Amino acid sequence: MTAYIVRRLLATIPVMAVVAICVFLLLHLSPGDPAAVIAGDNATPENIAMIRKRLGLDEPLWKQFLLWIGQLLSGDLGQSMFWRTPVLTLVGQRYEPTLSLAATTLCVAVTIAVTLGVIAAWRVATFADRAVMGFAVFGFSVPVFVVGYVLIYVFAIQLKWLPVQGYTPISEGLWPWLNNLILPSIALGMAYVALIARITRATMLDVLAEDYIRTARAKGVATRPMLLRHALKNAAVPIVTVIGIGVALLIGGVVITETVFNIPGIGRLVVDAIARRDYPIIQGVIVLFSGIYVLVNLAVDLSYTFFDPRIRY
């Protein structure tokens, strides 16, 4: 097992290397002077010259790349031109709202989606099944920001049940914190629920057709333990895989959701950077989010043994 974990950790290195190469080439192969791009729109020539020197832009391309990799490995994601602070510091100041939003969405979405998927598979070809599948197509088609504004309009502006926008840190109490996250989590989770509900239904259908399910029923196992302990646990591996892949949806959606609900997280940091043309922030967050995505999927891989002891490493 340990050997497998080490092997898998090593396998993430080439993936992250490709991420680094892509981000690096993006800046250096796009038209225009990288130093001017990084310096931003209202930079002085001295400013640009300084950046050129710091990034070693006069050096050959491979030397620049090694320099950049060296910086990344020492935990330096670059420096924001607008804030004049390291990107990592800026991310550190804003990670809590983003992490809270992602965590609540993940919990709520997975619970709802798996429940829906199990019901749809158990009651296959009934109205419940069609309703779940219809919702799945719908959830995949409605953009995050449209759902967000409809939710704000109905539940915050008209009914006044929940706050319109903003974020309250968890240190100010659990309920105020949660109160602000309910609507954003629903908006962000919509597509994710659709994705997971579909795969849950599909795998559950396969598992429910197995002989051991018939045996379980014949020996009188009640419906709920049959569905959850016999069927769902055996359907877990593909479901968990899709949950891992779908984290990409969450990461992309966070940027938009934080803008709709005015949440001061990493997503807002990126969106503000677009208008200011503060490229180092965008670049740093790409590397960071890609790393998180790779690690999440590594964790998913390692969780397979837990769900299916037949899988041994």
Added chain:
Amino acid sequence: MTSATDTVTAPATRASSPLRVFVRRNPTIVIGSTLLTIMVLAALFAPWIVGDPLAMAPINRLKPPSAVHWFGTDHLGRDVLARTIFGARVSLTVGVSVAILSVSIGLGIGLAAGYFRRVDAIVMRFMDGLMAIPGILLAIALVALTRASIWVVIVAITIPEIPRVVRLVRSVVLTVREQPYVDAAIAGGSRSAKIILRHILPATLNPLIVQATYISASAILVEAGLSFLGAGVPPEIPTWGNMIAAARGRLAVAPWTIFFPGLCLALVVLAVNLLGDGLRDRLDPRIARRM
């Protein structure tokens, strides 16, 4: 349109015309393509259907929907209906262009990776890395580096879609190249190019058509998202994302300026997704059984 309503009104009779049978067996294809046809026609003939999407009328600022302005007017007194219909042009152009571009590039790379084993490992490592980058962030970075234009947006959305096509094509090639008829062709001395074109390429077409539909749906969503964030098509061009971005401070006063473009966006994506589901059921029964 007529065919869709026929099935609703007419009871299921035994003697059905082939068209009716098709409609009844493929409801999603019919609904999806009907919706989409209406949208495409509206977008094509926009200048003849509605007025000028850029004409401002400050007296008519933020008027709710009425007989004159079906979708109301925005904060500059521009007609929301006209802007929404013109916005369909950008969305549909992006959807179609991204699908064509990413499928053709992905097809080329996927065929090469699946058939020539030596390039496979390198290409697939590269694709794994590309897939780890969140697509919308990659697009934001590309747009931030260059000046915003519809072509930059199309390229920016295409790049993250390519790995998915490559993986699909490669998996099809890997199964097909084990088939006896491919072995026979190799034994018969056919050149690689001929084997790929004649024997392998045709097997990839059906799954690719399905994939292309889903790609255009996701491209339309991403374009709207990018425009909404200010990293898409220049703000002076009416697109659904730009309209919602410009209206977002006025949700409480003028919800129609957000809801109508949002509704059209959702409808178009829904139509394309329904079409994709229907095509998948017809063309790719292998996956259809599972989903």
